[in-house]
Amino acid sequence: MTRIRGVGKRAVILAGDVGGTKVALALVESVGDGLRIQRQERYATHEFDGLVPVVQRFLAETGERPGRACFGIAAPVVDDSIAMTNLDWEVDRGRFARATGIPRVTLINDLAAAAWGIHALAPESIATLYEGEPRGPTEALIAAGTGLGMATLTRCGDRDLVLPSEGGHQAFAPRTPLEDDLLRYLRVRFPDHVSIERVVSGNGIESIYAFLRESGRETEPAWLAERLAASLDRSEEISQLAMSGEAAICEATMDAFVRCFGSAAGDLALSTLALGGVHLGGGIAPAILPLLEDGRFLESFRVKGRFRGLLEPVPVRVVLDLDAPLLGAARRAILDDDRS
Numbered sequence: 001m002t003r004i005r006g007v008g009k010r011a012v013i014l015a016g017d018v019g020g021t022k023v024a025l026a027l028v029e030s031v032g033d034g035l036r037i038q039r040q041e042r043y044a045t046h047e048f049d050g051l052v053p054v055v056q057r058f059l060a061e062t063g064e065r066p067g068r069a070c071f072g073i074a075a076p077v078v079d080d081s082i083a084m085t086n087l088d089w090e091v092d093r094g095r096f097a098r099a100t101g102i103p104r105v106t107l108i109n110d111l112a113a114a115a116w117g118i119h120a121l122a123p124e125s126i127a128t129l130y131e132g133e134p135r136g137p138t139e140a141l142i143a144a145g146t147g148l149g150m151a152t153l154t155r156c157g158d159r160d161l162v163l164p165s166e167g168g169h170q171a172f173a174p175r176t177p178l179e180d181d182l183l184r185y186l187r188v189r190f191p192d193h194v195s196i197e198r199v200v201s202g203n204g205i206e207s208i209y210a211f212l213r214e215s216g217r218e219t220e221p222a223w224l225a226e227r228l229a230a231s232l233d234r235s236e237e238i239s240q241l242a243m244s245g246e247a248a249i250c251e252a253t254m255d256a257f258v259r260c261f262g263s264a265a266g267d268l269a270l271s272t273l274a275l276g277g278v279h280l281g282g283g284i285a286p287a288i289l290p291l292l293e294d295g296r297f298l299e300s301f302r303v304k305g306r307f308r309g310l311l312e313p314v315p316v317r318v319v320l321d322l323d324a325p326l327l328g329a330a331r332r333a334i335l336d337d338d339r340s
Helices: 051-062 093-100 110-118 177-189 202-214 222-230 234-244 248-272 296-302 305-311 324-339
Strands: 011-018 022-031 034-044 068-073 081-083 090-092 104-109 126-130 139-144 148-156 159-165 278-281 316-319
Touching (some): 011 110, 011 324, 034 051, 034 324, 093 104, 104 159, 104 324, 110 139, 126 296, 177 202, 177 248, 202 248, 248 278, 296 305, 296 316
Parallel strands (some): 011 068, 068 104, 139 278
Antiparallel strands (some): 011 022, 148 159
């Protein structure tokens, strides 16, 4: 059982992590000061036309009828009706509650859910890139996956607070001649706005690869073109080939990706003064951990001119447990009930 602060009474919560390509659902039990995932399932979003049928299938499979639910949604959560960013779904809290029969439903940003879950994780669920010296209560989370999300964690008095963000949609800021050319390449594809997410995400890996190939900087072997054409996840294939050293173009792609990821994380640390630490979440960071551990990420994180000294002591860690958003959603639901 995972033990955390801010959990007091026994309850079973339906927790969800709703992203652009998958939905993770779990029944989470709180007992005393602990959380335990009783059962969870993952579903591909392309098989459904909305969140309601996903939840209905899960509840039918489990036979449970929870009275409380909280979902982390990959979208800005401004009111009770949410249009998802990378998926043609709309989630309306009231309609969802009526359709599922769950009376109390909370919708929060998916990165906020992940941030709420960080302090619910066991030590073995975190990999340390740099131990550093934490200063102050404020930490940040940056997570690369289908998209790029950011959130801030802090404390006010005796309360934990999580501040959601859409920082992944800030403009991409190149730092090197290669990144200048990458930005020019992406402006042709996205003339209105080239965000950080266009580079630091699964789609970003594919875009960097295409840029290196089409610009003539790297050569794509025929065997690799065939392999990627048959792949269900090109970004994962590229990253795995980079780590195995089988293709120079894949190594160059991930070199650019890691450096841009590090720079974005450093920008987040500066913009939020997250001197307590920066956490790397999402599905990509744990999958490419060896590429993050060789120093390139940390160097790009710290290269901020006059503020390098401010960032050098900041701890940097990788969240290995993909259940963090589920634990965080459950924790947020319990805290909301305790404060109501």
